[in-house]
Amino acid sequence: ETGVTQSPTHLIKTRGQQVTLRCSSQSGHNTVSWYQQALGQGPQFIFQYYREEENGRGNFPPRFSGLQFPNYSSELNVNALELDDSALYLCAGQEAGTGELFFGEGSRLTVL
Amino acid sequence: GESVGLHLPTLSVQEGDNSIINCAYSNSASDYFIWYKQESGKGPQFIIDIRSNMDKRQGQRVTVLLNKTVKHLSLQIAATQPGDSAVYFCAENINDYKLSFGAGTTVTVRA
Numbered sequence: 001e002t003g004v005t006q007s008p009t010h011l012i013k014t015r016g017q018q019v020t021l022r023c024s025s026q027s028g029h030n031t032v033s034w035y036q037q038a039l040g041q042g043p044q045f046i047f048q049y050y051r052e053e054e055n056g057r058g059n060f061p062p063r064f065s066g067l068q069f070p071n072y073s074s075e076l077n078v079n080a081l082e083l084d085d086s087a088l089y090l091c092a093g094q095e096a097g098t099g100e101l102f103f104g105e106g107s108r109l110t111v112l
Numbered sequence: 113g114e115s116v117g118l119h120l121p122t123l124s125v126q127e128g129d130n131s132i133i134n135c136a137y138s139n140s141a142s143d144y145f146i147w148y149k150q151e152s153g154k155g156p157q158f159i160i161d162i163r164s165n166m167d168k169r170q171g172q173r174v175t176v177l178l179n180k181t182v183k184h185l186s187l188q189i190a191a192t193q194p195g196d197s198a199v200y201f202c203a204e205n206i207n208d209y210k211l212s213f214g215a216g217t218t219v220t221v222r223a
Contacts, residue, residue, distance in 0.1 A: 002155070033210065042201050042213030043156065056210050090155050099209045101146075103155030 003029070004093045004104035012110045013081050021076040021089050021107045029093030031055070032074045033101065034066060037088040046089075049074060078109075086111045122218045131189040133217045135202035140183060144205035147176060147187045150216070151198045159187070159200075189219075197221045 003026035035043035045058035049068035148156035
């Protein structure tokens, strides 16, 4: 158990739609990061949030956005979905002391 | 592009043998590296990490070696077990624990 839970586990959307993915981390995980993992690839860093502010972004367009809440939960929002957005989206809580990342099991998004 | 890569996409190993998974990185300024294991349908699970001021670190049945001269990282698994079958990723810390992952090596353990 990593203490990080994500929802939904699977979902299907169509091109142009919007999606919100949710993550709940445990107490002490002040930093949360989101990663996109395409099939057969390693995870790609999307962005990181610390104390409810974005703290770095990877090579992803602005239609990928996020929120972090005081209760250690966070959201990833993707607007104007494209077929290439089909992937496993991973949330990772970061332990404040060691910096170790704890990943959730991901939300698998399919865009048709 | 990715700064971290793995030498081989697949590795088949006999149960009980030792496994060695390799990884090359390109950023000589990287100071922290992590190995993750990802089983089917699950998120990446931390295995072991190493900082750039070390060249070897051991855990339970696992050893990570870091060769900064040739920018090479390896993960050794002793006495490989069926439960070790998974995809293994090396990851490089860009900064503030923003990680750059390689493409992964799929390890299959033969009974």
